[in-house]
Amino acid sequence: MSRFLFLSLPLTGHVNPMVAVAKVLLARGHEVLWAGSESFLRPLAGPDAAIHPIPLRAHRGQAERGLDATRSRWEGYILPHTKYTRKGVEAAVEAFRPDLLVVDQHAIAGPIVAHRFGLPWATVASSAMELTRPFARGLPRVEEWIQQQMRAAWTTAGHPGEPPWDLRFSPDLVISFLGEDLLDDPAQLPPNTVTVGPSIAPRAPDPDFPFDWLDPARKHVLVTMGTLNMDQAAHFYPRVLAGLEPLGEQLQAVVVAPQGTITGEPGHVLVRRPVPVLDLLPHLHAVVSHGGANTVNESLVHGVPLLVAPIKGDQALMASAVARAGAGLRVSIDHSRPEALRAALLDLLDDPRYAEAARVTGKRLLAGGGADAAATALIQLARRSGSSSILPERTTSESEQARETPA
Amino acid sequence: MAAPPHQEIVELLRQVTGEDEAWAAAVTPATRVDTDLFIDSLEIVALSVRMREVYGVDLASHLTGLDLPGLIDLTVGDLAELAGART
Numbered sequence: 416m417s418r419f420l421f422l423s424l425p426l427t428g429h430v431n432p433m434v435a436v437a438k439v440l441l442a443r444g445h446e447v448l449w450a451g452s453e454s455f456l457r458p459l460a461g462p463d464a465a466i467h468p469i470p471l472r473a474h475r476g477q478a479e480r481g482l483d484a485t486r487s488r489w490e491g492y493i494l495p496h497t498k499y500t501r502k503g504v505e506a507a508v509e510a511f512r513p514d515l516l517v518v519d520q521h522a523i524a525g526p527i528v529a530h531r532f533g534l535p536w537a538t539v540a541s542s543a544m545e546l547t548r549p550f551a552r553g554l555p556r557v558e559e560w561i562q563q564q565m566r567a568a569w570t571t572a573g574h575p576g577e578p579p580w581d582l583r584f585s586p587d588l589v590i591s592f593l594g595e596d597l598l599d600d601p602a603q604l605p606p607n608t609v610t611v612g613p614s615i616a617p618r619a620p621d622p623d624f625p626f627d628w629l630d631p632a633r634k635h636v637l638v639t640m641g642t643l644n645m646d647q648a649a650h651f652y653p654r655v656l657a658g659l660e661p662l663g664e665q666l667q668a669v670v671v672a673p674q675g676t677i678t679g680e681p682g683h684v685l686v687r688r689p690v691p692v693l694d695l696l697p698h699l700h701a702v703v704s705h706g707g708a709n710t711v712n713e714s715l716v717h718g719v720p721l722l723v724a725p726i727k728g729d730q731a732l733m734a735s736a737v738a739r740a741g742a743g744l745r746v747s748i749d750h751s752r753p754e755a756l757r758a759a760l761l762d763l764l765d766d767p768r769y770a771e772a773a774r775v776t777g778k779r780l781l782a783g784g785g786a787d788a789a790a791t792a793l794i795q796l797a798r799r800s801g802s803s804s805i806l807p808e809r810t811t812s813e814s815e816q817a818r819e820t821p822a
Numbered sequence: 823m824a825a826p827p828h829q830e831i832v833e834l835l836r837q838v839t840g841e842d843e844a845w846a847a848a849v850t851p852a853t854r855v856d857t858d859l860f861i862d863s864l865e866i867v868a869l870s871v872r873m874r875e876v877y878g879v880d881l882a883s884h885l886t887g888l889d890l891p892g893l894i895d896l897t898v899g900d901l902a903e904l905a906g907a908r909t
Binding site: 479481482485553555556559560725731735745747748749750751752755 | 842857862863864885886887889892
């Protein structure tokens with residue numbers, strides 16, 4: 416049996432697929448320890464999950480859009496998070512002595528610590544943001560800038576020279592929760608990538624959700640713009656609502672938004688947050704979304720077509736992938752007026768080819784094996800890496816010395 | 823070739839975004855393409871095609887030469903300058 420240290424960022428969409436993998440590993444008799452904020456991880460990972468606590472600290476965050484969002488993701492979020500969590504991750508390694516670190520692509524404290532202890536690490540990717548390195552082709556100087564950021568994180572951690580690998584890609588194993596249908600150019604994936612596709616664990620039911628509100632005589636639409644994006648999507652909600660307004664005879668819509676942020680909605684619109692998306696999906700005929708990878712994956716495996724209005728980051732890649740698969744339409748979040756949104760939504764609902772393409776694509780995604788296949792690949796890597804997991808005393812004291820070195 | 827009038831570039835932007843005249847009226851030469859207008863990658867492709875047709879310049883290739891701050895700060899005025907740059 417092997418020990419796996421899981422490390423992610425405090426982002427729901429990144430943690431959820433890893434939770435599903437952790438559950439499979441535990442069910443097969445292995446040990447999993449999470450390193451991260453207990454208050455953030457506990458509700459997602461479940462009451463029985465083992466967590467090495469690293470307190471949550473507010474970083475500047477990722478409020479901007481466009482390429483400014485790329486800049487702030489690294490400068491204001493990934494780099495401070497790496498610096499802040501590194502010692503906690505080291506302490507978790509020393510206490511738990513994992514055979515393998517399982518690391519989100521952006522949790523680059525993982526490879527930095529793994530290198531210090533000579534441990535193997537596997538990368539998991541829940542977003543298309545860096546997976547096919549889209550910037551390397553279209554905007555090469557942005558990719559260069561990202562490389563500089565990773566070198567800076569390496570140096571700040573006290574490591575000499577340059578990182579021996581791209582910190583976003585384990586040299587041993589990259590697990591992609593995005594199936595090939597959702598990638599702009601699968602040929603760009605590193606050769607050691609295992610494309611497992613959607614990794615979805617059941618979530619706690621929401622006993623308060625009014626499923627009896629859904630009228631079986633009408634079609635059902637979910638509008639969800641992600642957990643972090645209320646401000647950035649604020650101008651989009653009124654347009655969607657105006658688009659939905661005259662459609663009360665043919666559909667009902669559930670809009671995910673905190674109560675009070677939307678007022679005066681018509682009777683065929685239900686505003687709620689949170690919403691039990693996985694339990695709702697079997698009732699749905701279309702999803703209007705920002706194109707978060709989890710929403711896209713979950714909709715497609717339920718055969719539900721999507722209207723995608725990307726806000727930033729990899730969402731534009733996801734939106735184009737959905738359109739390319741014929742499983743939905745991409746619209747501009749900034750430049751689509753209510754009439755255009757209504758027309759696109761009606762097209763999705765009325766033309767059965769979208770739902771058919773969503774079903775076919777969902778089946779193809781599931782063929783990757785999901786959390787089960789991810790767990791199998793991780794177990795094989797942990798075994799292959801063998802008993803090198805025992806930390807010699809020397810390595811620990813070296814690490815102590817390195818900590819004394821001012822950054 | 824002199825830089826085309828600002829309004830010509832704004833009209834191309836309006837066409838590729840599907841926006842209206844009120845939107846276009848608020849765009850100035852100092853308006854930033856990525857940061858203020860949120861022109862997305864598909865719209866950049868469409869704009870690139872139109873700029874090649876109308877002015878014979880290669881926007882996509884121009885963008886590959888820009889660094890991150892340069893891309894973030896790229897303005898509508900910069901596009902007009904590029905449009906006038908064909909030799």
